[in-house]
Amino acid sequence: MIDAMTGARLGSFGPGSRLGILGGGQLGRMIALAAADYGIACHVFAPEEDSPAFDVCAARTIADYRDEAALAGFAAAVDVVTLEFENVPVESLVFLEAHVPVRPGAKALAVAQDRLSEKSLARSLGAMTAEFAAVNDRASLDTAIARIGLPAVLKTTRLGYDGKGQAKIMAQGDVARALAEMNGQPAILEAFVPFEREISVIAARGSDGHFAAFDVTENEHHDHILHRSVAPADLPEALVARAVDATRAIATALDYVGVLAVEFFVIDGDVLVNEIAPRVHNSGHWTSEGAETSQFHQHVRAVCGLTLGSAKARGQATMLNLVGDEANHWEKLLAEPGSHLHLYGKGTPRPGRKMGHITRITPRA
Ligand SMILES: Nc1ncnc2c1ncn2[C@@H]1O[C@H](COP(=O)(O)OP(=O)(O)O)[C@@H](O)[C@H]1O
Numbered sequence: 001m002i003d004a005m006t007g008a009r010l011g012s013f014g015p016g017s018r019l020g021i022l023g024g025g026q027l028g029r030m031i032a033l034a035a036a037d038y039g040i041a042c043h044v045f046a047p048e049e050d051s052p053a054f055d056v057c058a059a060r061t062i063a064d065y066r067d068e069a070a071l072a073g074f075a076a077a078v079d080v081v082t083l084e085f086e087n088v089p090v091e092s093l094v095f096l097e098a099h100v101p102v103r104p105g106a107k108a109l110a111v112a113q114d115r116l117s118e119k120s121l122a123r124s125l126g127a128m129t130a131e132f133a134a135v136n137d138r139a140s141l142d143t144a145i146a147r148i149g150l151p152a153v154l155k156t157t158r159l160g161y162d163g164k165g166q167a168k169i170m171a172q173g174d175v176a177r178a179l180a181e182m183n184g185q186p187a188i189l190e191a192f193v194p195f196e197r198e199i200s201v202i203a204a205r206g207s208d209g210h211f212a213a214f215d216v217t218e219n220e221h222h223d224h225i226l227h228r229s230v231a232p233a234d235l236p237e238a239l240v241a242r243a244v245d246a247t248r249a250i251a252t253a254l255d256y257v258g259v260l261a262v263e264f265f266v267i268d269g270d271v272l273v274n275e276i277a278p279r280v281h282n283s284g285h286w287t288s289e290g291a292e293t294s295q296f297h298q299h300v301r302a303v304c305g306l307t308l309g310s311a312k313a314r315g316q317a318t319m320l321n322l323v324g325d326e327a328n329h330w331e332k333l334l335a336e337p338g339s340h341l342h343l344y345g346k347g348t349p350r351p352g353r354k355m356g357h358i359t360r361i362t363p364r365a
Pocket residue numbers: 130153160161162163164190191192193194195198221224263274275
């Protein structure tokens with residue numbers, strides 16, 4: 001939409017608009033499917049030729065995220081840009097922002113890409129986190145251990161996912177190996193949190209500042225990969241409020257537009273911020289059938305400047321990821337009444353690869 005006086009694009013993009021998505025994974029695929037429900041067509045930009053989102057988009061660009069000619073062409077072809085992958089270079093977002101609205105923007109992405117920045121932000125807003133310290137070499141690691149103690153977890157500050165780029169340090173004998181696993185990259189040492197449970201808040205913030213959180217989700221990981229999410233989490237009201245308030249404060253501080261996820265550890269009657277994901281999130285997949293508006297529809301509404309939908313739950317939801325060979329049982333799952341199967345079109349399963357998920361909704365007790 002163009003302002004007749006200034007020629008500038010206005011911030012709202014309804015049916016007939018083009019939404020650009022950086023990243024071509026299953027999250028982009030599900031965003032594109034939701035956008036289609038509103039008559040909004042998607043243009044997916046991803047480097048991999050076999051990106052799952054390409055199956056369901058109107059247009060595609062296959063290029064490196066740093067290819068400025070490709071980015072310029074992409075910006076010219078769409079009305080607004082979002083992302084489904086948080087490791088897009090921040091410079092690529094800055095480049096795009098000169099041409100087209102990008103939601104969430106470079107500032108939010110820069111913070112969420114860096115574990116030190118995201119924990120510092122959470123603390124500056126009054127939220128709790130595990131104790132942490134920056135680590136660049138053996139000396140800073142020794143200093144960090146002296147302050148934080150053991151056990152602890154050493155993580156690369158950037159580019160980690162599904163537990164990759166992390167090493168647990170149980171005792172002094174593990175220190176050299178853990179540091180070697182960082183491969184010389186900047187790292188963060190975190191106190192190991194013997195959490196009672198892990199939860200996440202999936203929420204949306206609109207371009208007008210309107211905020212809507214889904215029910216808090218409880219998450220169980222297997223081999224560092226999300227295995228099961230249950231919503232609502234069985235959590236005292238006070239902790240629900242604390243987690244949602246922290247998420248709102250983070251979204252506001254980042255001028256965030258779109259859906260974001262904040263992961264927390266629950267321990268000793270409190271919640272500690274673990275990670276911020278500047279995108280729709282695996283632990284929010286249950287909303288596709290379990291909420292009045294799915295996280296994908298909500299994200300499209302937010303980034304396109306449309307009214308947010310109701311985030312109210314429709315029951316008790318359980319989402320199970322289908323990792324690797326688990327997706328081979330799809331016919332059995334398809335035959336199960338009341339279960340909702342989603343497959344990502346990734347072809348032959350590989351160990352540890354998210355191939356799909358299944359959601360079951362039951363009435364609330
Ligand atoms: N400081 C910690 N204490 C205890 N467990 C942790 C800690 N950090 C991470 N974990 C475990 O590892 C999982 C993955 O770590 P996370 O920081 O979320 O990275 P990512 O999801 O990017 O791999 C967490 O969900 C949690 O189960």
